[in-house]
Amino acid sequence: MRVISVNVGKPREVEWRGKMVSTGIYKEPVSGRVAVRSLNLDGDGQADLSVHGGLDKAVYAYPAEHYDYWLREQPGAPLGWGIFGENLTTDGLHEQNVCVGDRFRIGTAELVVTQPRLPCYKLGIRFQDPSIIGRFLASGRTGFYFAVTREGEVGEGDPVTRLSEDAQRVSIADFVRLYRGENDDPDLLRRVNAVEAVPESWRTWFAQHRS
Numbered sequence: 322m323r324v325i326s327v328n329v330g331k332p333r334e335v336e337w338r339g340k341m342v343s344t345g346i347y348k349e350p351v352s353g354r355v356a357v358r359s360l361n362l363d364g365d366g367q368a369d370l371s372v373h374g375g376l377d378k379a380v381y382a383y384p385a386e387h388y389d390y391w392l393r394e395q396p397g398a399p400l401g402w403g404i405f406g407e408n409l410t411t412d413g414l415h416e417q418n419v420c421v422g423d424r425f426r427i428g429t430a431e432l433v434v435t436q437p438r439l440p441c442y443k444l445g446i447r448f449q450d451p452s453i454i455g456r457f458l459a460s461g462r463t464g465f466y467f468a469v470t471r472e473g474e475v476g477e478g479d480p481v482t483r484l485s486e487d488a489q490r491v492s493i494a495d496f497v498r499l500y501r502g503e504n505d506d507p508d509l510l511r512r513v514n515a516v517e518a519v520p521e522s523w524r525t526w527f528a529q530h531r532s
Contacts (some may be wrong), residue, residue: 322413322481324427325385326350328403337446344443345374345513348403354474357430362408362475375467377435377520383407383464384415395448404447407464411481416494419465422487422518430473431484433518434448437463437493437500458501465493468518489516499531 328348334341345367356363360379367374383405392400402410409427423434440458445451457463468519489512498504499513510531514524 322411322483322508324409324477324479324481325412326402326410327355327362327475328408328410329355329362329478330403331364331366333523335446340405342443342446344446346406346443346447348406348408350402350477352477354476355426357428357432357469357471357473357475359469365408378466379469380409380467381407381438381464382409382411382414382467383438384462385410385412386415387462387464390460394456394460395450395453398448406444406447409475414481416461416463416465416497417492420487420490420492421496422489422491422516424470424484425467426484427471428475428479428480430469430475431471432467433470433495435466435468435518435520436496436523437465439463439500458497461494463493463495463497487516487518489513491516499527502531505531514527 324406328350330348332343332344332345333347333370334343351364357380359376361374362380388400419434425432440454442451442454444457445454491512493510496513499509510527513519513527
């Protein structure tokens with residue numbers, strides 16, 4: 322498992338449907354070592370902090386393996402690393418083998434998986450195609466967020482080492498299926514709530530929608 326690309330970008334103003342919108346989804350690959358802070362990577366930023374960023378969404382990772390799928394889905398789209406807004410494009414990690422609460426060392430930083438990524442309309446802006454929002458979630462190829470448990474540095478080619486596995490073994494894929502209402506197994510919901518790394522906002526959502 323390794324880092325294919327490190328991608329950052331500051332919020333910018335773009336025109337969308339006749340209005341100016343501020344968005345941080347435009348990430349570009351950077352070379353060299355990049356500091357990983359508790360809230361984001363150096364050189365990175367989010368426009369709407371009410372739904373993006375924060376301690377539980379400090380670093381967003383997306384599997385490089387999914388790019389082939391999207392090349393078929395989006396023929397002709399310029400799919401360079403970072404187009405999904407990810408900070409880390411990774412090799413060897415995917416939604417089926419990464420569980421919420423799993424802890425990793427990436428470069429010299431240590432991180433814990435907190436949740437899948439749910440797309441907002443700004444992904445449609447990035448692709449100039451609003452239909453990708455629903456297709457992204459339906460595909461299950463969501464990527465996942467990390468919280469930073471130890472600040473450090475990361476760079477292209479760094480190994481990704483799993484330090485520990487959460488005992489509940491709730492994969493990102495499980496989490497997404499539960500969110501979409503495709504798995505109402507009460508034991509799965511119990512295990513989600515037993516994962517320390519699950520943000521409180523998700524516990525509240527599941528209590529309201531899946532209990």
